[in-house]
Amino acid sequence: MLEDSLLDEYEKKEKCGVFGIWGPKEAAQITYTGLFAQQHRGQESAGIAVTDGKDLNGHTGMGLVSQVFTPRMLREELAGTGAIGHVRYSTTGSSKLANAQPLLREFSLGPVAVAHNGNLINAQLLRKEYEAHGHIFQSTTDTEIIVHLLAKPSHASKADPLIHVLKHLQGAFSLLFLFPDRIEACRDPYGIRPLALGRTREGHWCVASETCAFDAIDAEYVRDIEPAEIVRIDDSGVSTRKYDVPAPELAQCMFEHVYFSNPASKIFGQNVHITREAMGRQLAREAPVKADFVMPMPDSGRSAALGFSKESKIDFEEGIVPNRFVGRTFILPGQAARDKAVAVKLNIIPDVVRDKRVVIVEDSVVRGTTTRSKMRAIRRAGAKEIHLRVSCPPIRHPCFYGIDFPTNQELIAYNRTVQEVADFLEVDSLAYLSLEGMAACMRGQPKDYCSACWSGHYKIPIDQPQSKFYFERDQLKMF
């Protein structure tokens, strides 16, 4: 039933965001706001862990930040002066409470809470090894192995156990650890996912996946946590150490700029909206077309459409209206749910498109859910010509580093030429931004970004089988 799957959808969306703050009396309330600002990064579950200086306490729940916490809970049960929080979009392990983060555990050195954005590609190997030694896991996420690594006696006895643990991890990880006396914020040596350091007006240090969280709590963005860096935040302030050397070539995820991040955020040192606008301009130069107007595919297609319009000097027109109560559709679990969400999310305005030659600018076409549904709807609404322009190249390869499209069969451009995709979508023309054109819009050198889902070049080799549900008991039978 449409209503049932929509109810489901509202509860399960997008990717992961982390937030942490040290020092204020109302640490949990501020963390709530920091998570709320990053709700677009994960809507399956949310959690906050706090410290009172001696012990940790935490709460996790399924759904949106606003559904998981009450003001009283934040004020009383989660009272403390240091906190970390997480909003989850699952990449390993199903969407269930046991997998909600921060994971809160006790080990020989005391309590620890962990919040993870990214995806480990060696979690299966490590977990098999630990299970063979009798370790009992309580979740089916990749993240839990990190706590087991920390608890291993030969690791816990090291002068700096965290450094030792991080060296074992492969893949994407922007991590926050909360101990009773400190927060430790770490980024993998490739810098795949973002992680930024900020400071409030009162002088409290904070960390977040995206800088839009700092705006929400009136803090200033200080700098990014560097690849292979650990930043420790405690009562004496901030200190930094390297646990490894940054990779010779970084792998910052270009898809963060194309689609994931909030346009107001600064990701990998550059503003997302301005980057998307530059991509739209570049696309207009690479694939010009005669048309009556340029129309964005809301919401994330807006900035690139603006750039396309400015560069081509073709008017900008809104002809697709998003329902503000439907979130992002791309990462909803299950194709039926995605199809239904797209149907209810985007309304075409026939009076705008009728008898017109329209350029539609979309930030990305992944499974083709949005475009399959909307190109035909625009045609039915009477458009004379439909020219689809996409502000990234065709996505033909899976992502194993924290974005949930782990098989190539689900990708619309897999095994299809651009013309075949155009025919499938029944558009008059289709053009994608080139890989070089997209890379040219990035502030850093092209070699310092990951583009594996477009190029097939995985900087961290995928040499073990990967599956989102590897640790689920019923799925294990498949292997």
Ligand SMILES: O=P(O)(O)OC[C@H]1O[C@H](OP(=O)(O)OP(=O)(O)O)[C@H](O)[C@@H]1O
């Ligand atoms: O080809 P697909 O599988 O449909 O995936 C790509 C689409 O999904 C995303 O939109 P989404 O609705 O998630 O979020 P938005 O409102 O930020 O554009 C993205 O902006 C594309 O529109």
Ligand SMILES: NC(=O)CC[C@H](N)C(=O)O
């Ligand atoms: N999107 C993410 O960063 C997910 C974090 C972690 N891999 C999980 O599935 O819980």
Ligand code: SF4
């Ligand atoms: S494969 Fe694509 S989505 Fe995944 S990290 Fe690389 S650029 Fe980002």
Ligand SMILES: [Mg+2]
């Ligand atoms: Mg979209």
